[in-house]
Amino acid sequence: MLTEWLPNIKLEDFWEATEETFYMTSLALVGTFILGTLLGLLLYLTMKGGIWQNKVIYSVTAVFVNVFRAIPFIILILLLFPFTNFLMGTIRGPSAALPALIIGAAPFYGRLVEIALKEVDKGVVEAAQAMGAKTRTIILRVLLPEAMPALVSGLTVTAIALIGYTAMAGVIGAGGLGNYAYYFGFQRRDFDVVLICSIAIVVIVFIFQFIGDFISNKLDKR
Numbered sequence: 001m002l003t004e005w006l007p008n009i010k011l012e013d014f015w016e017a018t019e020e021t022f023y024m025t026s027l028a029l030v031g032t033f034i035l036g037t038l039l040g041l042l043l044y045l046t047m048k049g050g051i052w053q054n055k056v057i058y059s060v061t062a063v064f065v066n067v068f069r070a071i072p073f074i075i076l077i078l079l080l081f082p083f084t085n086f087l088m089g090t091i092r093g094p095s096a097a098l099p100a101l102i103i104g105a106a107p108f109y110g111r112l113v114e115i116a117l118k119e120v121d122k123g124v125v126e127a128a129q130a131m132g133a134k135t136r137t138i139i140l141r142v143l144l145p146e147a148m149p150a151l152v153s154g155l156t157v158t159a160i161a162l163i164g165y166t167a168m169a170g171v172i173g174a175g176g177l178g179n180y181a182y183y184f185g186f187q188r189r190d191f192d193v194v195l196i197c198s199i200a201i202v203v204i205v206f207i208f209q210f211i212g213d214f215i216s217n218k219l220d221k222r
Helices: 011-046 055-070 073-079 081-088 094-118 122-130 135-171 176-186 191-219
Strands: none
Touching: 011 055, 011 094, 011 135, 011 176, 011 191, 055 094, 073 081, 073 094, 073 135, 081 094, 094 135, 122 135, 135 176, 135 191, 176 191
């Protein structure tokens, strides 16, 4: 029955593409979490009234974040080809897509981190400062724990965006379901391949959304 409805699907290729999508999304999400959190913290700490209030550093960081958020991802990949080739030694394959995925998603997540940190009760931060807590302690013991449910929710949103980014990266040879759908489906007019890849991406989105919501609800003590 499956071969009748989906005659052009090669399961081995399909599963390989699915694994590549999971690989790119998962590793890029880790990198995005680290870089995005650092950017968000820098924006929060150096903003007006922040612990490290510094107009110059805040402005430079904000410009960096805004510029990379504004560039369409497919163009960003092309712009980063020289950097990717220098860093990874190639511009093709799932691993080669990681620098562009992280640089494309981290500024977006950085803004979400900044928003989440701004929602932390200032009274808690001020109490920690009054007790003589160092900035490092305030960040690790107050800001991040208090904002964690919102940070996880933001990371979930970012993960879903990354899944879409991997599909776009696949069109220019990064592998994954986007690559499989475009080269083995669209270009060959085998639209059953495009359909099954679309369904697989939707399922992956639901998986990440479920995991993110579950963790966020567990962390939310309200």
